[in-house]
Amino acid sequence: MFSSLKTVLTGKTPIRFDDVLRAGLGSLLGVALAGVAARLVAGQDLGLGPLLVGPIGASAVLLFAVPASPLAQPRAVLGGNVISALVGVACAMFVPEPVVAAALAVALAIVLMMLLGCLHPPGGAMALTAVIGGSAVTDLGFGFALVPVGLCSLLLVIAAVGLNRLMGRSYPHRVPAAVSPHATSDAAxxxxxxxxxxxxxxxxxxxxxxxxxxxxxxxxxxxxxxxxxxxxxxSAILCGEIMSRDVISVDASQSAESALAFLQAHDLRTAPVVDAQGRVVGMVRRAELLAARQRPVEAAVDPFVHRVREGTPIEALLPLLSSGAVHEALVVDENRVLIGIITQTDLLAVLYRAHIVEAVVAERTAA
Known part of the structure; x- marks a missing residue:
């Protein structure tokens, strides 16, 4: 009963409380800052009331509640509001019948916003406001589209850029492009x-x-x-089931020259480095060992290694080892003692085997 009532009240889309808090706080600060700044820029006395129009509040909903939406990006906010205001003023001037002027203004605003790639829902309200705003709008003429509409829209966008970033959001919204880890033209x-x-x-x-x-x-x-x-x-396949247990490692205290010879003897380019208790210190590679021949291995260690436990599902390694930036993960116990290693080859082999099993099962099921 309670869950059904909650679904009716909140909808099916899950809403996180921190998103609600950021949207409310952002709108509060954003509209306030935009309103005060607009009055100062326009040279009005702060006591004359806010230099804002109603649809700016609707713009704030998009900018602070759903800042990733294409409808909330700066081009949409600025272009949508200004174009709609111009259309509304023009209809108010040249169409004598208010109802016809209002309908025509909203319709033309939507068409132009879509054609120009700056669709912004509050633009419809902005066009309507320009038609029914009375002398407060008609006295300004087409200047209404610049002040207050354009000015407030610009200041609201500036406030949204700063406040959203302070709250850990990306605005203007950009999707990070997946790039090749080796800076080649290949896709990730x-x-x-x-x-x-x-x-x-x-x-x-x-x-x-x-x-x-x-x-x-x-x-x-x-x-x-x-x-x-x-x-x-x-997720049912664990790291402990696919790891190599006979791990070839080097000691942090041995010489780099002896460690290099050890890796060459085993035809390895890299190996884990452990201390006297067998705990993982890092990874070492041939190039670093070659440069540090006369020094101990610890001088050439790369401390940034990825550690997992035997009970870690291999699905945790999929994004890591498929990125191209990392080639192995070290399996350790609760004391960080090295007990195994999983390479890209190990992961590829188990996934290939799992693919074969899935194909066989699917074929038998179909039969």
């Missing part, structure tokens, strides 16, 4: 399999609806869905 490893950009474009074309989410955000979201599904399918 995780982007080379699964669906393609052409698949996404075709799906969006077939969907046939305008979505309030950017193509880049959809792509990033779908990649995460793929990864999450893969994690779920392979």
């Amino acid at each position: 490893p995780q982007s080379r399999v699964g669906y393609t950009s052409a698949d996404l474009d075709q799906a969006l074309a077939q969907y046939g609806e305008l979505l309030d989410v950017s193509r880049e955000d959809l792509d990033a979201l779908f990649r995460q869905v793929e990864l999450q599904a893969h994690k779920r399918l392979h």
Whole structure:
């Protein structure tokens, strides 16, 4: 009963309390700052009341509640509000019938915003406000689109940039591009399999609806869905089941020259470094050992290593070892003592084996 009532009141989309808090606090500060700054810029006395128009409040909802939305980006806010205000003023001037002028203003504002790539829902209200605003708007003429509309929109965007970043949000919203870890023109490893950009474009074309989410955000979201599904399918396989236990390691106190000869004898390019108790200190590579021949191994150690436990599901390693930046993970016990190592080759082998098993099971099920 309670859960049903909660769904009715809050909707099906999960809302986090910190998002609610940031939206409310951001709107409070953003509108206040924009209003005060607008009055100062316009040279008005602070006691004359805020130099704001109603639709700016609707813009604040988008800027602080859903700052990642394409409808909330600076181009949409500035372009949408200013263009709509111009359209509304023009309709108020040249269309004598108020109802017709209002309807025409909203319709033309929507059309122009969509054609110019700056669709912003409060723009419809801005066009309507310009028509029904009376002498307060008509006395300003087309200047209404600049002050207060353009000025307040600009100041609200500036406030949103600062406040959203202070609250840990990206604004203007940018989706980080997946890049090759080696700075080549190849796509990132995780982007080379699964669906393609052409698949996404075709799906969006077939969907046939305008979505309030950017193509880049959809792509990033779908990649995460793929990864999450893969994690779920392979969460039963643990690191302790696939790790190499006979690990070739070097001692932090031995000479770099002897460690280099040791790695060459085993045809290894890198190896874990442990202390006298067998605890992991880091990783060492041939190039660093060659440069530190006359010094101990600890002088050439890279301390940044990725450690996991035997009971860690291999799904935790998928994003790590598939990124191209890391080639191995060290398996340690509760005392950080080295007990195994998992390389990209180990992970590839188990995934290939799991793929074969899944294919066989699927074939038998179909039969």
